[in-house]
Amino acid sequence: MGKRYGDHHALRDVTLSIPEFQSLAVIGPSGGGKTTLLRIVAGLAVPDSGELSIDGQRVDFSERALLAHRRSIGTVFQAYNLFPHLTARQNVELPLVKVHGLSTAEAHDIVATLFERFQLSPHADRRPAELSGGQQQRVAIVRAIAIKPRFFVFDEPTSALDPEMTAEVLDFIAELRHEGRDLIIVTHNMVFAREVSDRCVFIAEGRVVEEGPTADLFSSPRDPVLAGFLAKVLRY
Ligand SMILES: Nc1ncnc2c1ncn2[C@@H]1O[C@H](COP(=O)(O)OP(=O)(O)OP(=O)(O)O)[C@@H](O)[C@H]1O
Ligand SMILES: [Mg+2]
Numbered sequence: 001m002g003k004r005y006g007d008h009h010a011l012r013d014v015t016l017s018i019p020e021f022q023s024l025a026v027i028g029p030s031g032g033g034k035t036t037l038l039r040i041v042a043g044l045a046v047p048d049s050g051e052l053s054i055d056g057q058r059v060d061f062s063e064r065a066l067l068a069h070r071r072s073i074g075t076v077f078q079a080y081n082l083f084p085h086l087t088a089r090q091n092v093e094l095p096l097v098k099v100h101g102l103s104t105a106e107a108h109d110i111v112a113t114l115f116e117r118f119q120l121s122p123h124a125d126r127r128p129a130e131l132s133g134g135q136q137q138r139v140a141i142v143r144a145i146a147i148k149p150r151f152f153v154f155d156e157p158t159s160a161l162d163p164e165m166t167a168e169v170l171d172f173i174a175e176l177r178h179e180g181r182d183l184i185i186v187t188h189n190m191v192f193a194r195e196v197s198d199r200c201v202f203i204a205e206g207r208v209v210e211e212g213p214t215a216d217l218f219s220s221p222r223d224p225v226l227a228g229f230l231a232k233v234l235r236y
Contacts, residue, residue: 001050003036010036012206013050023177025197025214026186029229033206034186035155041184042153043070055150071099074144074152078159081140082128088135089115089124092143100147114142118172134165138172151182158189170196190233194218202226 003011011033026034039045040052043059043066052059059069082091089111096107115121118138128136137157144152154173158166170192177183177196187193193200193214200214202223210223221227 001040001047001052003033003040003045003047009206011040011047014203014206014208015050016052016201016208016211021184021199022180022182023197023199024184025193025200026184026203027188027190027193027200027229028203028209032204034203036206037203038153038155038184038186042073042075044075071147072150074141074147074149075155076137076140076144076152076157077155078157082136082143084128087125087127088120088131088139091128091139092146095143096146110146114146118142132165133161134168137161137165137169141169141172141176145176151184152176154183154185154187156186156188158187188233190218190230202229204229 001011001014001016002009014033014037016037026037028034036045040047041054046061046066060066082088083094086094092111092114093104093107096102096110097104102110111124112121115124118141120135120138120142123131123135123139128139131139141157157173158169161169166189170189173183173185174196183196185193185196197214199212200217201211202209202217202221202225204225210217210221210226217226218230221230
């Protein structure tokens with residue numbers, strides 16, 4: 001799979017087949033192509049070449065099919081992806097009604113249950129600006145859960161958060177993982193990547209440099225670029 005922006009190759013001939021992934025971490029240096037890859041997986045960008053298979057099924061990148069594909073995936077990018085003029089409750093409820101065709105009553109029940117379960121009920125009627133970064137991100141994750149996605153895609157969901165909020169959101173994602181949900185996460189937090197993922201892919205300069213079980217990648221990286229990257233980022 002390839003993706004270019006002008007004459008810049010964001011991804012070059014990336015082939016990625018993930019045997020029965022449950023939790024995949026995508027790591028690598030800045031500008032390497034991680035977000036580009038995730039946007040393609042989530043149906044938010046179309047590759048210029050190559051193809052993508054998920055669960056052995058080829059993704060159809062026609063505009064019509066993409067719409068359905070996009071709706072089947074729970075996508076959470078870094079902060080600021082809530083609608084600022086809507087309350088926390090409306091942020092979750094409205095997409096269920098307008099995009100997924102649920103009745104208002106059904107949407108209301110789902111939101112009530114999820115907010116209760118994830119300790120968001122006291123914040124339901126606040127707008128994003130009245131919530132902490134961690135609370136906003138939890139609402140964004142609940143919004144993704146509400147649609148019962150096939151799997152989740154997280155792109156640095158904690159990059160805009162302080163350490164305490166980061167821990168809160170990562171605990172939340174770890175909980176999803178323990179429930180057996182499939183997820184793909186881009187993170188610069190190597191401790192978390194190691195803890196939450198079964199498989200890991202290291203991307204640099206638009207290429208998949210190494211891919212395999214997370215424990216193997218971290219304990220015995222084969223590629224010198226990955227070894228150098230880990231040596232650098234695991235120091236702190
Ligand atoms: N819309 C765009 N237009 C032009 N170039 C882009 C665009 N999006 C990404 N790029 C370029 O493509 C390359 C890959 O970007 P990408 O965002 O996928 O990297 P990344 O691995 O997610 O980096 P980071 O860790 O900093 O988020 C970068 O060199 C980036 O500058
Ligand atoms: Mg990125």
